[in-house]
Amino acid sequence: MAQAHFDTMEGRGWGFYFLLAILGGFIVAAGLAALYMEHNGHWVTGMSNQIVWGTPHVFAVFLIVAASGALNVASIASVFGRQLYKPLARLSGLLAIALLAGGLIVLVLDLGRPDRLIEAMLYYNFKSIFAWNIFLYIGFFAVVVVYLWMMMERRMNDFTKPAGVFAFLWRLTLTTGTGSIFGFLVARDAYDTAVIAPMFIIMSFSYGLAIFMIVLLAAMRWTERELGDVVFGRLRNLLGVFVAAVLYFVVVYHLTNLYITQRHGIEGFILLHGGVYTQMFWIGQIILGSVIPLVILFSRLGKSRTLVGLAALLVILGGLAQMYVTIIGGQAYPMPLVPGKDASSSFFDGVVASYVPSLPEAMLGIGGIALALALVVVALKILPFLPHSLSDADADPHFKSAA
């Protein structure tokens, strides 16, 4: 294909500042929410000694997983040599950095002592997945920045492929680390399984691409650039494959647990009688987050950009539902103490823990998304991340119009 042309967006109109103002409002609200929670202590949130990770973690882990997935579009271009994706690679790298920043800020601001973050940089326990992740997350910023530099600096273009391969391997490791936060937890029936790490990788493909498509659709439309059917159709089909692959892993995960008698309790809880978690699973994760998007993406409905945008949005909402079920549902179900005996105590042994998300928690989580999007908006104005055109003729030299 012809050399892609990139440029910054003008970003002078009222729409640009209006968008930044809205995102800024959410960011400020998130900051105030974090201040409120830290000042009072976590008792003002929905979290407790039973549900120790709550809504902030749902958003944070979702964003971190999506961040590594957002880089996939760039990887397809540089690692797997698909020229069609090359004009999209810069935006993909930018989005990866922005989403990770959004996720990490939520995670850090929910710590009991965020003021002590420096301790996490000075003292390491290398048996902890969290400790690995500190390196993997910080390293990811550096690796992707270098990768973007190789892509954007003409003299460095020759190094795009090795940088891209390295970034690809790094992001696979990173998501393995994120999934293993849960996969390596022996205590709880919902976790403690190796399948969570690869499942998180495929989830990242899906969430990351869904966010990428929505950002791309919005950015191209709002800056009045052309986005042709060739590029759009590829992304749509790819999203469909990823959503189906996530569904496959979800089936394998639950089938494995259903086979293991010891885990029938947690499965019954998530799949049948877990109240909000069961609804979140079937309605949120499966129907809205997987089935409806699959129908849209693989049928004639997929010709409509609005519907495909809706499908991507549903994948994101389904992803948040999946995180909610995994993180909070996994904690809500009581841990077994002695097999064959029902435990009870004043510390909520043996009962399903209750959890209602509080407003500050939700504000903090949403603030993470707002921060990620604001970073993208500002970066698009400063540096040439967006291709000038993604018209069919630009994207595919062999394209012949239907006429």
Next chain:
Amino acid sequence: MSLSRREFIGIGSAAAAGMALAPGLRLIDLAQARSPDEAVTSLQRWGLLIDINKCHDCDACVTACHEENGVHGHGRPTTDAQWIRKVTLKDQQTGHVQTLPLMCQHCEEPPCVDVCPTGASFKRADGIVLVDKHICIGCRYCMMACPYKARSFVHEDTTDQKPHAPRGKGTVESCTLCVHRVDAGKIPACVEACNKDGNKAMVFGDLKDRSSDISQQLAAGPSTQLRPDLNLNTGVRYRGI
């Protein structure tokens, strides 16, 4: 009554010998206690044996622990800390009911220590699992990892802290096996209370010392760990489950 010279010399020398030996014997006792600047060694491993056949509807251990360590609630059961709690077990088949105290099990392979990113969650050489309040960042990963739900997050400001048991909002805490008492040669508050006001269901001691009461009792009869499937080799053992 009068003493003969022979008797006087006999009693006198016995008294002199006693006075000479007593400080020496006392010194042996002191030598066995640890001085504050002496490092903890792995020559000992502190543990508990809890006989739940003797444990009944009483919470002397819980009250004593929370009193000893200044753990006060705020009337909010879901967020208030509990270092030790009474758990009731009901057999699903037979309906048989038992009760037991549950606290940090002081595992030899503690999952909380494995997952802690900063190393704030650590195990002493003598097997006591603790939280270093200075480097705990409050991530709560240890609470996700503990199979016994033994840890609490300090959800709000604390008052009336004890100098030997500092607590801090935003950090995680749990049973310390009354490390301040153990280091001073005493037994944990829960065990003391169980002996005094309870049913003498708890024995504390050195699991590595074959001659200790706990080792002999463990050798004499069956006992089990909680979640033995996880193979964590807990320092707290139960009899009668």
